[in-house]
Amino acid sequence: MVFPKLFVLYALLVLFRxxxxxxxxxDIEERTREIASELRCVVCQNLSVADSPSEMxxxxxxxxREQVEAGRTTEQINDFFVSKYGEWVLLKPKxxxxxxxxxxxxxxxxxxxxxxxLLFVRRIAARKKLAKDSTVPSPISDRTxxxxxxxxxxxxxxxxxxxxxxxxxxxxxxxxxxxxxLDFDYQSGKLSESDYQALKYxxxxxxxxxxxxLAAMPAKTVVPAMAKAxxxxxxxxxxxxxxxxxxxxxxGGVFLLLFGLALGVMLTKSIRPRQGxxxxxxxxxxxxxxxxxxxxxxxxxxxxxxxxxQEFPKAIEAFKKVLATDPxxxxxxxxxxxxxxxxxxxxxxxxxxxxxxxxxxxLPMALWGKGMVLYQxxxxxxGAREIFEKLLKLVPPxxxxxxxxxxxxxxxxxxxxxxxxxxxxxxxxxxGQTISGKITVDPKLKDRIDPQAALFIIARPAAxxxxxxxxxxxxxxxxxxxxxxxxxxxxxxxxxxxxxKINIIVRLDKDGNPTTRGAGDLAGxxxxxxxxxxxxxxxxxxxxxxx
Amino acid sequence: xxIRRLIITVLIIAPILALLAFGFTRDAKYIHSPLLAKPAxxxxxxxxxxxxxxxxxxxxxxxxxxxxxxxxxxCRTEAYDLEAAWRKVKDKNMIFLGVALQDSDQASKDFLxxxxxxxxxxxxxxxxxxxxxxxxxxxxxxxxxxxGRITYKHVGGIRAALVLSKLEEAAKSIASAQEGRGDYQGVx
Numbered sequence: 001m002v003f004p005k006l007f008v009l010y011a012l013l014v015l016f017r018x019x020x021x022x023x024x025x026x027d028i029e030e031r032t033r034e035i036a037s038e039l040r041c042v043v044c045q046n047l048s049v050a051d052s053p054s055e056m057x058x059x060x061x062x063x064x065r066e067q068v069e070a071g072r073t074t075e076q077i078n079d080f081f082v083s084k085y086g087e088w089v090l091l092k093p094k095x096x097x098x099x100x101x102x103x104x105x106x107x108x109x110x111x112x113x114x115x116x117x118l119l120f121v122r123r124i125a126a127r128k129k130l131a132k133d134s135t136v137p138s139p140i141s142d143r144t145x146x147x148x149x150x151x152x153x154x155x156x157x158x159x160x161x162x163x164x165x166x167x168x169x170x171x172x173x174x175x176x177x178x179x180x181x182l183d184f185d186y187q188s189g190k191l192s193e194s195d196y197q198a199l200k201y202x203x204x205x206x207x208x209x210x211x212x213x214l215a216a217m218p219a220k221t222v223v224p225a226m227a228k229a230x231x232x233x234x235x236x237x238x239x240x241x242x243x244x245x246x247x248x249x250x251x252g253g254v255f256l257l258l259f260g261l262a263l264g265v266m267l268t269k270s271i272r273p274r275q276g277x278x279x280x281x282x283x284x285x286x287x288x289x290x291x292x293x294x295x296x297x298x299x300x301x302x303x304x305x306x307x308x309x310q311e312f313p314k315a316i317e318a319f320k321k322v323l324a325t326d327p328x329x330x331x332x333x334x335x336x337x338x339x340x341x342x343x344x345x346x347x348x349x350x351x352x353x354x355x356x357x358x359x360x361x362x363l364p365m366a367l368w369g370k371g372m373v374l375y376q377x378x379x380x381x382x383g384a385r386e387i388f389e390k391l392l393k394l395v396p397p398x399x400x401x402x403x404x405x406x407x408x409x410x411x412x413x414x415x416x417x418x419x420x421x422x423x424x425x426x427x428x429x430x431x432g433q434t435i436s437g438k439i440t441v442d443p444k445l446k447d448r449i450d451p452q453a454a455l456f457i458i459a460r461p462a463a464x465x466x467x468x469x470x471x472x473x474x475x476x477x478x479x480x481x482x483x484x485x486x487x488x489x490x491x492x493x494x495x496x497x498x499x500x501k502i503n504i505i506v507r508l509d510k511d512g513n514p515t516t517r518g519a520g521d522l523a524g525x526x527x528x529x530x531x532x533x534x535x536x537x538x539x540x541x542x543x544x545x546x547x
Numbered sequence: 548x549x550i551r552r553l554i555i556t557v558l559i560i561a562p563i564l565a566l567l568a569f570g571f572t573r574d575a576k577y578i579h580s581p582l583l584a585k586p587a588x589x590x591x592x593x594x595x596x597x598x599x600x601x602x603x604x605x606x607x608x609x610x611x612x613x614x615x616x617x618x619x620x621x622c623r624t625e626a627y628d629l630e631a632a633w634r635k636v637k638d639k640n641m642i643f644l645g646v647a648l649q650d651s652d653q654a655s656k657d658f659l660x661x662x663x664x665x666x667x668x669x670x671x672x673x674x675x676x677x678x679x680x681x682x683x684x685x686x687x688x689x690x691x692x693x694x695g696r697i698t699y700k701h702v703g704g705i706r707a708a709l710v711l712s713k714l715e716e717a718a719k720s721i722a723s724a725q726e727g728r729g730d731y732q733g734v735x
Binding site for chain 1: 552553556560564567568571578579580581582616617618620623649651654657658661673674675677678679680681683733734735
């Protein structure tokens with residue numbers, strides 16, 4: 001009988017355990033999610049650890065879960081992350097210390113706003129009431145009003161007179177002017193009925209007070225000449241509501257203009273398009289995290305956008321603009337390379353990618369471009385494999401890396417054309433559509449050969465003057481004598497036939513840039529220029545030094 | 548009356564402007580570490596040669612701890628510098644330790660081979676060491692004194708000269724007030 005009892009006990013235990021797990025596992029999950037949703041992801045911007053798909057966030061979630069399972073409280077777990085990353089890691093800042101301001105300030109601002117709104121509404125309502133209620137009594141009698149309006153007869157005190165009576169007289173004069181201007185403004189339509197009533201009431205109330213005080217004081221005679229001068233000065237100095245309004249308008253306008261300028265400068269300097277998922281949109285303005293040249297940066301962005309829309313002429317213009325200010329910009333060179341690749345100019349594309357890589361040897365896009373040109377255009381499989389193997393090491397695991405691995409697997413391990421700097425004539429080239437020959441260097445100039453220079457073989461149609469070359473071939477680090485061949489695959493513009501009479505020139509360029517001719521570059525040309533396409537012995541001697 | 552209005556307007560606008568200026572002058576991604584001059588978090592790491600080591604093993608020595616990944620371009624840039632610095636101090640009472648993050652074993656080993664790295668290197672399997680050291684951008688380097696206290700932190704690529712001078716300071720337990728910064732790449 002012992003066995004059935006034990007079995008029942010075991011079954012109960014299993015049942016109990018499963019119900020226990022059913023109750024606790026979701027709790028742990030829920031708490032993990034709850035805590036993770038209040039922690040900021042350190043990789044992405046404005047995403048919580050719970051919502052971020054990044055690997056780092058996954059690792060942080062695992063740590064949260066582990067600590068929840070260990071029975072630690074939410075506060076303890078938050079404190080753990082704060083001890084590692086600071087309060088930055090909390091999506092909800094703490095309610096104590098300096099962070100408390102972040103919680104309190106919005107409410108303070110809200111309360112101030114509500115009070116300001118209430119006061120404003122109350123003031124508007126009072127003005128409207130005044131305007132509507134025609135029975136509102138005037139604070140002064142008709143006699144006082146007419147006395148006040150008799151501006152010409154108003155007694156004006158001496159300018160140096162600082163007695164209370166003199167002060168009151170000046171105030172009466174000022175109120176009189178203000179009253180006149182108020183009437184004028186109202187009649188000319190500058191003031192609404194309600195504003196006019198409210199302002200008039202204010203002036204009248206003040207005037208009544210002044211008149212009352214003056215009446216209680218003994219009269220005093222004033223020298224008429226002095227009075228006239230003082231009156232003139234008083235009229236000039238007395239601030240009037242309309243002058244105030246003008247001043248306010250100007251100040252407000254200037255302030256708004258400055259505010260707009262400051263905001264405009266800050267926004268354009270501080271915000272830039274994100275260059276990638278891990279990039280930030282803020283920077284440059286004192287943070288030092290942006291490209292040095294904002295104009296070049298804007299042109300680069302414009303070029304990229306045009307490139308993605310396949311508007312290549314526009315993209316070329318933009319990238320040229322970038323290269324004008326930053327001649328070695330690796331991204332601009334890379335995009336130019338892709339455009340040239342698209343247009344079938346393998347040599348030009350290769351040159352562009354090499355330019356990019358000379359500045360940024362690990363730029364993935366330039367490596368990708370160079371690898372593709374070597375693989376697909378030049379059939380230099382060994383060179384392409386070398387590039388893609390390097391790229392594979394740089395690209396983090398993911399779709400892009402898989403793509404690189406896929407291309408690498410496709411490249412044949414043997415065969416293909418020799419490296420471009422071998423300078424030999426490809427055997428597969430149809431000889432009828434090429435010009436070939438040997439390039440040698442004048443013995444006098446042998447010492448002037450720069451080992452880093454690139455050789456450009458340039459073909460221009462004999463008939464056309466100026467314009468871009470018909471075909472160009474670049475050979476890096478050439479060794480002389482060198483056999484060359486120029487054909488259809490070297491033409492600059494796709495679908496332009498490599499035929500007819502052609503002038504052939506060569507240049508040994510120190511900086512490797514075909515568009516610039518530097519002093520010390522060596523040059524030469526085919527003596528019997530123009531050559532007919534199909535010539536097999538268009539030999540060239542490099543015998544000129546560029547000045 | 549107008550002056551009062553002007554003052555009120557300025558009082559309202561000025562804090563908003565100040566707040567905007569403060570926001571615009573900060574790099575939102577940058578995380579200032581609270582770990583400077585604090586005890587370094589203990590860790591255990593398995594080296595690529597299979598040996599297991601922990602922070603305790605380095606007690607009494609100045610330690611240079613470097614987090615890296617083979618896919619991180621700034622890590623490649625600093626790799627030769629770190630090796631050169633290591634060769635200068637390996638006979639002193641100083642030690643280098645590299646910890647690879649978010650990387651495959653093979654890629655990490657290829658990286659070490661490519662740059663002929665001779666100082667010990669291991670892998671942070673679970674990412675716990677990275678979190679314990681508040682890592683967010685790599686390469687990240689920590690200098691730990693013989694008592695196990697972090698004396699300096701550098702986010703991004705670091706040059707050999709700085710490694711040597713900060714290691715000398717770590718050996719003397721001199722903690723820096725601020726962390727350093729170079730070209731970095733965000734962790735994934």
